[in-house]
Each structure stands twice: as structure tokens, then as C-alpha cells.
Amino acid sequence: MATSTYKPRPQAIVIPWGRIALHIILLIGSFIMVLPFLWMVSTSLKTSTDILREFPPKLIPSTFMISNYSTALTSLPFDRFYFNSLLVATSVTVLQLLTSSLAAYAFARLRFKGRNALFFLYLVGLMIPFPVLLLPNFLIVRQLGWFDSYLALIVPPAFSAFSIFLLRQYYRGLPMDYDESARIDGASSLRIWWSIIVPNSRPALAALAVFTFLGTWNDFLWPLVVTNSNNMRTLPVGLSMFQGQFTVRWELLMAASVVALIPVLIVYFFAQNWIIKGLSVSSGLKG
Amino acid sequence: MDSARDLSPKVEAPQPSTLLQKLSFKLGIGVWRADQQFEGYLFLLPSLIGFIIFVLAPIVISLALSFHQWDLITPPVFIGPANYIELFTKDPIFGSVIKNTFWYTALIVPVQIVLGFTLAIILNMGLRWAKLYRMLYFMPVVASVVAAAMVFRFLFNQQTGVIAAGIWEIKGSLLGQGWVQSSPQLLTWVNTINPPDFLNAPGQGIWPGWALVSVAIFTVWKNVGFTMVIYLAALQAVPEVLYDAAKVDGANRWRLLRFVTIPLVSPTTFFILVIQMLGAFQIFTEPIIMSANTQRQLPAAAASIVTYIYQNAFSFTRMGKAAAISWVLFAIVFAVTILQTVLQRRWVYYETD
Numbered sequence: 317m318a319t320s321t322y323k324p325r326p327q328a329i330v331i332p333w334g335r336i337a338l339h340i341i342l343l344i345g346s347f348i349m350v351l352p353f354l355w356m357v358s359t360s361l362k363t364s365t366d367i368l369r370e371f372p373p374k375l376i377p378s379t380f381m382i383s384n385y386s387t388a389l390t391s392l393p394f395d396r397f398y399f400n401s402l403l404v405a406t407s408v409t410v411l412q413l414l415t416s417s418l419a420a421y422a423f424a425r426l427r428f429k430g431r432n433a434l435f436f437l438y439l440v441g442l443m444i445p446f447p448v449l450l451l452p453n454f455l456i457v458r459q460l461g462w463f464d465s466y467l468a469l470i471v472p473p474a475f476s477a478f479s480i481f482l483l484r485q486y487y488r489g490l491p492m493d494y495d496e497s498a499r500i501d502g503a504s505s506l507r508i509w510w511s512i513i514v515p516n517s518r519p520a521l522a523a524l525a526v527f528t529f530l531g532t533w534n535d536f537l538w539p540l541v542v543t544n545s546n547n548m549r550t551l552p553v554g555l556s557m558f559q560g561q562f563t564v565r566w567e568l569l570m571a572a573s574v575v576a577l578i579p580v581l582i583v584y585f586f587a588q589n590w591i592i593k594g595l596s597v598s599s600g601l602k603g
Numbered sequence: 604m605d606s607a608r609d610l611s612p613k614v615e616a617p618q619p620s621t622l623l624q625k626l627s628f629k630l631g632i633g634v635w636r637a638d639q640q641f642e643g644y645l646f647l648l649p650s651l652i653g654f655i656i657f658v659l660a661p662i663v664i665s666l667a668l669s670f671h672q673w674d675l676i677t678p679p680v681f682i683g684p685a686n687y688i689e690l691f692t693k694d695p696i697f698g699s700v701i702k703n704t705f706w707y708t709a710l711i712v713p714v715q716i717v718l719g720f721t722l723a724i725i726l727n728m729g730l731r732w733a734k735l736y737r738m739l740y741f742m743p744v745v746a747s748v749v750a751a752a753m754v755f756r757f758l759f760n761q762q763t764g765v766i767a768a769g770i771w772e773i774k775g776s777l778l779g780q781g782w783v784q785s786s787p788q789l790l791t792w793v794n795t796i797n798p799p800d801f802l803n804a805p806g807q808g809i810w811p812g813w814a815l816v817s818v819a820i821f822t823v824w825k826n827v828g829f830t831m832v833i834y835l836a837a838l839q840a841v842p843e844v845l846y847d848a849a850k851v852d853g854a855n856r857w858r859l860l861r862f863v864t865i866p867l868v869s870p871t872t873f874f875i876l877v878i879q880m881l882g883a884f885q886i887f888t889e890p891i892i893m894s895a896n897t898q899r900q901l902p903a904a905a906a907s908i909v910t911y912i913y914q915n916a917f918s919f920t921r922m923g924k925a926a927a928i929s930w931v932l933f934a935i936v937f938a939v940t941i942l943q944t945v946l947q948r949r950w951v952y953y954e955t956d
Contacts, residue, residue, distance in 0.1 A: 338725050339732075345722065346739045348824070353742070355765060356754045372768045419650035428643030434651075441658040445885055445936050447909045448929040451668065451916055452661030475653030505642050534747045536888040537909075541917070552749035552888075559753060560897045566757050573750040584745045588738050591745060596832045 353577070360384055360570035367566050381567065388571040391561070393546055397554035404469045404539075404550055405532040411474035412528050413521060420483035421509045425495055435484075442477040446537075454541050468542040469550065473532060479524055486520040487513060519597070526594030533580075551576050668926035675920050686927035697928070699903060700911040701935075706811040707907060708883040710819040711826075716875060718823065719830025724864070726831070727838045737835070741828035748825065752892035755821040759801035759893070767798035802894045805904040812904035818890045822883075830875055837871035838864070866952040873951045877943055884936050885909050908932045 354375060359367060361384065362377045370378075388394075422428070423435050453472055462468040490513065498508050514521070536552045543549050549557065555576055562568045584591055644651075669686055673679035690697045722740060726733045743751060758765050774796045783789050799813045806812030845863050854862065865872075887909040894905045899918065901910055908928060916925035 335730060338728070338730060342722075342725060342730070342736050346736060349739050349742060349828070352751070352754050352758060352824070353746075355758060359757060367763050372772050373763070373765055415650040415653060418646045422643045422646035426639045426643040426646065428640045431643060434647070437659070438654065441654060441662075443937065443940075444658070444662060445881070445929075445933055447885060447887075447912050448665050448926075448933050449658060449661040450912070451922055451926055451929070452664035453657055454916075455664065455922075456656065456661065472653070472657045475650050475657060477654065477658065480650060505639070505646070509646070530745060534749075536749055536891075537913075541913075552747055555747075555749045555753065556892060559756075559892070563897060566760075566763065569753055570757065573753050576750040577746050580745055580747065581742065584742065585738075588741070592737070592741055592832055595744065595829065596836055 353581075356570045356573055356577070359566055360574050362567050364565060364567055384567045384571045385575070388558070388568040389575065391568070392554060392558050392572075394551075394554065394572070394575060396547060397549055397551045400466075400469070400549060401533055401551040403466065405529050407466075407470045408473045408532045409525050409529045411470070412476050412479055413525060415475055416479035416483050416524075417514060417517075417521065418509065419480045420487050421505075421513055423480065423484045424487035425492070425508075425513070426505065438477045438480060442481060450537065450541065453538075457542055462542075464543050464545055464548050466548070469539055469548070473535070473538065476528070479528065482524060483517065483520060486517050490516055522590075523594040523597040526591055530591075530595070665926050665929060668923055669930050671923045673922040675922060679923070682923070686924045687931075689924065690927060690931065696903070696906070696911065700906045700908050701931075703811070703815055703904065703906060704884055704886070704908045704935075706815055707819055707822075707886050708880055710811070710816065711822050711883045711886075712876065712879045714819075715823050715827050715830050715879060716872065718827050719875070720834050720868075720872075722827070722831040723834035723838055724860070727835060737828075737832070740831055743825045744828045744832075746825070748888045749892050751825055752821060752889055755817070755824075756802065756893045759817045761798060761800045761802070764798075764801070766801065770796065770798040803902040803904070805902070814894055814902045814904035818886075818893050818905055821893060822886070822889050825889075826879075826882075830879070833871060833875060834868065837868040841867045869951045870953060873943070873947050877940065880939060880943075881936060884932065884939070887913065908935075 358375050358377055361380045361382070362370075363379060363381050366378060367373070423431060457463055457468045457472065460467075462471070494512050494516070495508050498512055503511070534552060535550075536556070539550045539553045540556070543553060546554070546557075555572055558572050559569060668679075670681060670683060671679040672682045672685070726737055730736075757763075759767075761767050774793060777783050777793045777796075778790075783793055801813045801817045804813035806815065841864060845867070846859060849859055849863050886907045890901055890905045890907055890910055891899060891913075895901045895910075899914070901914075906914075909932070912925045912928045912932070915921045915928065
């Protein structure tokens with residue numbers, strides 16, 4: 317080509333219409349995702365007459381009724397619900413990680429009679445939807461005398477075939493040489509599990525911890541079925557009780573929702589990368 | 604010599620030769636180690652106890668329960684398959700909750716997959732603020748279902764809800780327009796616009812009803828960020844080389860999407876399809892919180908299989924019937940999963956090395 321005839325042309329300003337259109341779509345989407353939260357906060361600060369009379373409803377309340385929060389929080393023991401949710405979610409996460417990691421280690425790295433048959437049985441358990449197990453679990457918990465206690469909330473969910481399956485897949489990917497050389501050095505299986513397998517599977521364990529904690533924190537059906545006193549209710553069940561008491565006191569319901577949601581969202585803002593990764597990895601891990 | 608060492612195969616367990624050995628190898632019988640017999644079970648013990656008490660025994664109990672009549676007070680009575688016969692011949696509500704549950708699945712799963720995939724594609728284009736968008740879209744996923752569903756119960760409320768108010772607003776402003784007033788037909792049509800009872804309105808003909816659609820909308824809002832994030836991870840794993848090769852062959856953007864991206868993320872699509880369907884068939888919390896009254900009774904148009912199980916077990920104390928419903932749910936979920944596994948061979952593309 318005749319490069320010698322090249323003359324610099326004045327630079328035209330290119331308007332990236334495509335990108336602008338995409339941003340508009342994404343902004344509308346973001347608006348839809350965030351607006352319910354804003355509306356929740358706004359409603360929680362309104363007076364009940366404003367909610368009923370004001371037309372059209374406004375996002376910025378005309379009066380700020382901070383007292384809605386004290387009314388909502390004193391009508392039911394939300395501090396207790398919070399404590400219960402924290403205790404239950406933390407215990408279930410720790411116990412589930414422990415039992416699953418031990419079992420996954422046995423399934424992935426030890427060779428014993430009946431291992432594959434047992435693992436197959438676990439896979440069958442994985443295929444049974446929870447509603448099938450709900451009633452018998454309720455009956456068993458009642459029979460054990462655990463109804464309306466922390467034991468009922470913590471022990472049955474502390475076991476998960478799903479977590480075992482997931483960790484087994486991960487453990488199988490770790491080099492077998494680790495175990496062999498540790499064994500030659502005289503390490504026991506327990507020592508190998510604790511000092512080699514667990515430290516090497518931190519990403520999988522962390523992802524599973526996020527997944528289990530959030531799942532337990534937000535679980536509704538099981539705690540609903542096995543508790544019946546305010547002392548034992550977790551936050552979601554407590555909130556639903558509150559809804560039963562104050563059906564149309566929207567400002568109080570929304571204040572309670574804010575109290576239940578905001579701490580979780582604050583944690584999310586600070587640990588979002590970790591949480592998003594944890595949730596998608598633990599459910600997206602296929603091999 | 605060095606290259607020979609590099610190519611040498613990894614040391615593996617001795618390969619079985621005879622058929623019997625092969626079979627026992629598959630079943631894991633012949634490959635056990637003497638020193639790990641006791642240990643294996645020791646490591647399994649904590650989870651095995653839980654598994655037996657809270658999974659295996661319940662499966663048996665539930666199956667037995669479904670052939671009994673039991674109100675939790677008087678002793679259970681064996682009644683054979685009467686619960687199942689009742690469900691399929693004498694219980695019109697059961698038919699409607701099955702229909703509703705299929706509607707939930709049919710509305711939630713495809714919408715969520717298409718929206719999640721589209722959002723992931725857009726966010727993967729290297730736009731500015733992609734991380735911020737991702738954070739906002741994922742926000743509902745971490746929010747408690749109960750709290751979020753309560754907010755939507757308020758938004759969808761017919762009297763004081765924001766969505767109903769929006770519809771009244773639009774109607775009011777349309778009626779004020781000169782071009783609407785000039786046409787009598789248009790005017791009568793605008794006059795018929797009224798916000799429906801989003802949380803209770805029953806269906807009609809093929810339309811499943813607002814009571815169900817509102818819950819489906821909420822569920823999509825709540826979970827679409829999750830689908831999007833899973834797709835984002837899958838998109839980032841598609842090798843750039845393939846796009847370059849296709850571009851050299853003259854593929855346009857649409858063809859890149861159709862013949863490179865979609866086949867390569869099809870395992871992810873399959874995975875999302877399976878877990879979303881499992882979730883949608885078991886929908887419970889969303890309809891209960893959004894549309895149930897204080898006695899936890901749902902409008903017929905929003906009731907799902909699991910809410911019906913709950914209602915039979917804990918409102919009517921018909922434990923046997925509730926167990927029977929749960930086994931019908933299992934049969935449906937099982938059949939759908941098998942069907943998907945069979946069908947996946949036709950459309951899921953697995954890269955082979």
C-alpha cells in the first residue's frame with residue numbers, strides 16, 4: 317500500500333451507542349433489583365395513615381417515624397431470633413463441614429470394604445427431595461424429645477450428602493502422593509486428614525461454609541416445623557410470626573424486614589467477592 | 604532418557620484382568636487395604652449416624668406412613684394405597700396444586716435462564732462498572748427469602764401497593780390525554796384498566812392467574828443474580844482462541860453466540876436447568892409468605908405441592924396423606940431428572956480432550 321501518501325485525518329469522536337444502550341439496560345435492571353429494598357426502608361419510616369392515604373405513594377417519607385423500629389422490635393424478641401439464627405447457622409456450618417470432610421476423606425482416599433456401595437447409598441439419599449424427609453424427621457425429632465430445642469434446629473441439618481459429594485470430588489483431585497509419603501513418614505490417617513487434606517482444600521471448605529451458612533440462615537421450612545416458642549424461633553420464622561400478628565401494619569413489617577436484612581447486606585458489601593465466589597463455586601463445582 | 608521419563612504413565616493400582624476382578628474392582632471390593640478397614644468406617648461414623656437417622660430411616664418411615672391413616676393422636680391405621688387413590692380420584696385440590704407447581708417451574712426456570720444468560724453476556728463484554736452491576740444483581744440472592752417476600756407482598760398489595768398505585772397513575776394520566784378522550788373506543792378500553800388482585804386473583808383458561816405469576820416474578824427477581832454469576836464463570840472459561848478462529852472463518856456476532864458460546868456453556872445450562880427445576884418443584888416459602896393468610900392458607904391459585912404437604916400434615920393433621928403427596932412429588936422430580944439426563948445427550952456439548 318502507498319504508505320507515503322498517508323495523511324493524518326482529524327480524529328472523529330466515536331459515540332459508542334451500543335455501549336450506552338447496554339448501560340441503559342443494565343441501569344434499568346439495577347433499578348428493579350434495588351428499588352424493592354429502597355421501598356422497604358422508605359415504608360418502614362412512614363406513618364400507617366401515610367401508607368393508607370398517600371396517593372401516589374412517595375419514596376421519600378413526609379415524616380420520619382423512627383419509632384416504628386422500637387415498636388416493631390419490642391413487640392417480638394428479635395434479639396433472641398437473631399441470636400438463635402447466628403447460633404444455629406454457625407453450629408450447623410461447623411458441624412456439617414466437620415462430618416462432611418471426614419466422610420469425604422474416607423470416600424476419596426481410604427480403601428475399605430463396601431466403600432462404593434455406601435457411597436452409592438449416599439447418592440440415593442441425595443436424590444430424595446427434602447419434603448419427603450420432612451414429616452419423618454419431624455416425627456423422629458419429636459420422639460427424641462428434641463422438639464422446640466436447639467438440638468432439633470442444629471443436629472439434623474448438620475449432615476449433608478451434598479457437601480460430602482462435593483468435598484469428595486475435590487479430595488479426589490489432590491495428588492495421592494501426599495498421603496503415601498506422609499504414611500511412609502509414619503502419619504496416621506487422622507493426621508493426614510487434618511494436616512494435609514484440610515489445609516489443601518481450604519478454597520472448597522470456605523466456599524462450602526458460605527453456602528451452608530447462608531442456606532441455614534435463610535432456611536424457613538425446617539425451623540418452622542420443629543419450633544413453637546419464641547425462645548427457639550430463628551429470624552425467618554420469627555419474621556413470619558410477626559407477619560401473622562401485624563398483617564396490615566406495613567410500616568412495622570417493613571421495619572422488621574429492614575432489621576433482618578440490613579446486617580446481612582452490610583456483610584455482603586464487604587465480603588461480596590468472597591460470598592459470590594463461595595456460592596457459585598460450591599454449587600457450580602462439578603468435578 | 605529425560606523425555607522417556609516425562610512420558611512414563613503415572614503409577615496406578617494394578618489393573619484387574621479377569622471379568623470377576625473387573626467387577627469387584629468396579630464395586631470397590633477387591634481393592635481395599637487391610638489397614639484401612641476399621642479406619643474407613645471410623646471416619647464415616649459421624650455422618651453415617653446422621654445419614655441413617657435423618658435420611659435412610661425417614662425414607663422408610665415416609666413410605667410406610669403413606670400407606671397409613673394417622674392424625675398424630677390415635678394410633679396409625681394401615682389403609683393400603685387408599686391415600687394415593689384419594690389423591691388421584693377424589694381430590695380436586697391435588698390436581699390443581701400439581702398444575703400450579705408445573706406452572707411455577709415453566710415460568711421461573713426458562714425466564715431465569717434466559718435473563719441470567721443475557722445479563723452474563725452483557726457483563727462479560729468488558730463494560731465499565733461491571734463489578735458494580737454484578738454486586739447489585741446478586742444482592743437479592745443473599746437476602747432472606749422471608750424478608751424479601753414480605754417486601755414483595757407489600758409491593759404487590761392491591762390496596763396500598765406501589766405497583767397498583769403505578770397502574771392507577773398511568774390510567775389517570777391516560778384519561779387526561781386529549782388523544783385518548785377523542786376516541787370513545789380507546790376511552791372505554793382505558794377505563795377497564797384496573798390493577799388486578801396480584802396476590803389472590805385466580806387463573807382463567809390457559810392463564811395461570813396473578814396469584815401464581817406474582818410469586819414467579821418474585822422468585823425470578825430473587826434468583827436471577829445467581830444464574831447470572833454461574834453463567835459469568837462459565838463464559839470466562841470459554842477459550843478466546845475459539846472466538847478468534849470463528850472470526851477468521853467470517854462468523855458474525857450472532858453466529859459466534861449461536862455456534863461458539865451457547866454450545867460451550869451448555870453443560871452449565873444443563874446444570875442450572877437441573878437445580879432450578881429441583882428448586883421450582885419444591886417451591887414453598889415464596890408463596891407462603893407472599894400470599895398466605897394468618898392461618899397459613901393460600902389462595903388456590905398459588906398453592907404448590909409442598910404447601911399442600913405442609914397444610915395436610917400440620918393444619919389437617921393427615922400425616923399419611925401428606926407423606927403420599929411427598930412421594931408423588933418424588934416421582935415427578937425423579938422422572939423429570941431422568942428425562943433431562945436422557946435428553947442432555949442431544950444438546951449438551953462436552954469438550955473431549
